[in-house]
Amino acid sequence: MGTATGSKRRTVAVFGAYGHTGRFVVAELRARGFHPVAVGRDAGKLRAFAAAEPGPALDARTASVDDAASLDRALAGADAVINCAGPFAVTAAPVIEAALRAGIPYVDVAAEIEANVDTFAHFTERARAAGALIVPAMAFYGGLGDLLVTAAMGDWTAADEAHIAYGLSGWHPTAGTREAGAVSRERRDGRRVRYANGGLEYRDDAAPGLKWSFPEPMGTRAVIGEFSMADIVTVPSHLSVPDVTTYMTVEAAGELADPETPAPTASDERGRSEQTFLVDAVVRSGGVERRAVARGQDIYAVSAPLAVEAVDRVLTGRTRAKGVVSAGAAFDAADFLRALSAHLTVELVG
Numbered sequence: 001m002g003t004a005t006g007s008k009r010r011t012v013a014v015f016g017a018y019g020h021t022g023r024f025v026v027a028e029l030r031a032r033g034f035h036p037v038a039v040g041r042d043a044g045k046l047r048a049f050a051a052a053e054p055g056p057a058l059d060a061r062t063a064s065v066d067d068a069a070s071l072d073r074a075l076a077g078a079d080a081v082i083n084c085a086g087p088f089a090v091t092a093a094p095v096i097e098a099a100l101r102a103g104i105p106y107v108d109v110a111a112e113i114e115a116n117v118d119t120f121a122h123f124t125e126r127a128r129a130a131g132a133l134i135v136p137a138m139a140f141y142g143g144l145g146d147l148l149v150t151a152a153m154g155d156w157t158a159a160d161e162a163h164i165a166y167g168l169s170g171w172h173p174t175a176g177t178r179e180a181g182a183v184s185r186e187r188r189d190g191r192r193v194r195y196a197n198g199g200l201e202y203r204d205d206a207a208p209g210l211k212w213s214f215p216e217p218m219g220t221r222a223v224i225g226e227f228s229m230a231d232i233v234t235v236p237s238h239l240s241v242p243d244v245t246t247y248m249t250v251e252a253a254g255e256l257a258d259p260e261t262p263a264p265t266a267s268d269e270r271g272r273s274e275q276t277f278l279v280d281a282v283v284r285s286g287g288v289e290r291r292a293v294a295r296g297q298d299i300y301a302v303s304a305p306l307a308v309e310a311v312d313r314v315l316t317g318r319t320r321a322k323g324v325v326s327a328g329a330a331f332d333a334a335d336f337l338r339a340l341s342a343h344l345t346v347e348l349v350g
């Protein structure tokens with residue numbers, strides 16, 4: 001893993017810095033030699049977070065999505081912004097607007113399907129015209145799956161189907177995850193969504209229950225099919241694949257749905273929980289199958305190196321596209337995944 005390159009230390013604003021994911025992002029930026037600016041809407045929580053941070057004093061600025069001038073002050077002097085404050089239905093557009101005014105790239109960790117669709121729909125043309133880069137869902141959901149599918153595709157430019165199966169040991173969701181789920185359910189009017197036949201489909205029927213054959217040692221497990229995650233937006237945003245389906249192990253889906261499931265707690269010196277994950281991405285074209293598998297620990301913690309690696313690549317010109325782009329479109333997917341070897345074990349098959 002490299003450190004921030006270039007002649008000066010790169011400054012990266014983190015909106016939602018004192019949230020569970022924001023804290024991992026601030027720590028990762030520091031570990032990689034960036035200068036983080038912690039931004040949040042609550043001055044007291046921001047102060048407490050900055051005071052508790054080890055090392056040199058943290059630059060902390062209060063800003064609210066309802067006050068554009070406060071966002072402009074928060075982004076002043078920053079080379080990029082990472083938005084970790086969800087629901088993104090509320091935060092994405094104002095922070096993107098501020099990034100466009102500041103002329104800096106924007107990366108977020110949004111796992112909300114509709115919010116990610118909105119980011120593509122509302123900002124693609126303006127971002128292209130401005131030569132700006134906006135990378136939504138640059139995290140475990142939406143980002144990692146897209147990188148795995150893109151890497152598995154290899155020299156294919158199209159495929160018949162893509163499948164991403166999430167084998168989580170369990171899922172202790174944060175308050176932010178629960179809130180994102182509630183906002184998404186409300187926006188869907190209680191329906192569920194899938195990506196099939198080249199588009200998003202809203203449906204009233206129950207999601208299918210089936211078995212997924214994960215690589216050993218996980219093996220065959222019961223999963224919920226069409227358990228749609230942000231990958232159903234990011235993958236088809238740049239790859240010609242008419243059916244993109246995501247799956248979730250039933251135990252993890254059950255813990256997520258249970259209001260009694262506690263929030264994640266740290267189990268190691270990096271603050272990661274005990275949760276482990278296996279992400280199995282399979283693409284099929286004309287009867288041929290290719291696969292990419294990632295293994296690691298803690299879906300929230302791993303979102304930090306994903307987002308920070310993206311910012312590092314954007315700030316050092318290692319990007320393939322401008323506008324609103326997902327991880328797989330913006331970066332060399334296989335090279336990106338290799339760069340995360342301290343955080344992820346990745347295997348390409350076929």
Ligand SMILES: NC(=O)c1ccc[n+]([C@@H]2O[C@H](COP(=O)([O-])OP(=O)(O)OC[C@H]3O[C@@H](n4cnc5c(N)ncnc54)[C@H](OP(=O)(O)O)[C@@H]3O)[C@@H](O)[C@H]2O)c1
Nearest residue numbers: 016019020021042085086109111139140141174175176180
């Ligand atoms: N794609 C992925 O794989 C992935 C991974 C990690 C996280 N996420 C998403 O990232 C978001 C944060 O997750 P988390 O785990 O960090 O949750 P969290 O610990 O509950 O933190 C949420 C953060 O968002 C802030 N926030 C909420 N509404 C805000 C608003 N209107 N304006 C400004 N700040 C606001 C909160 O500030 P206050 O305390 O002041 O309310 C807090 O700092 C969620 O939407 C989650 O789904 C996605």
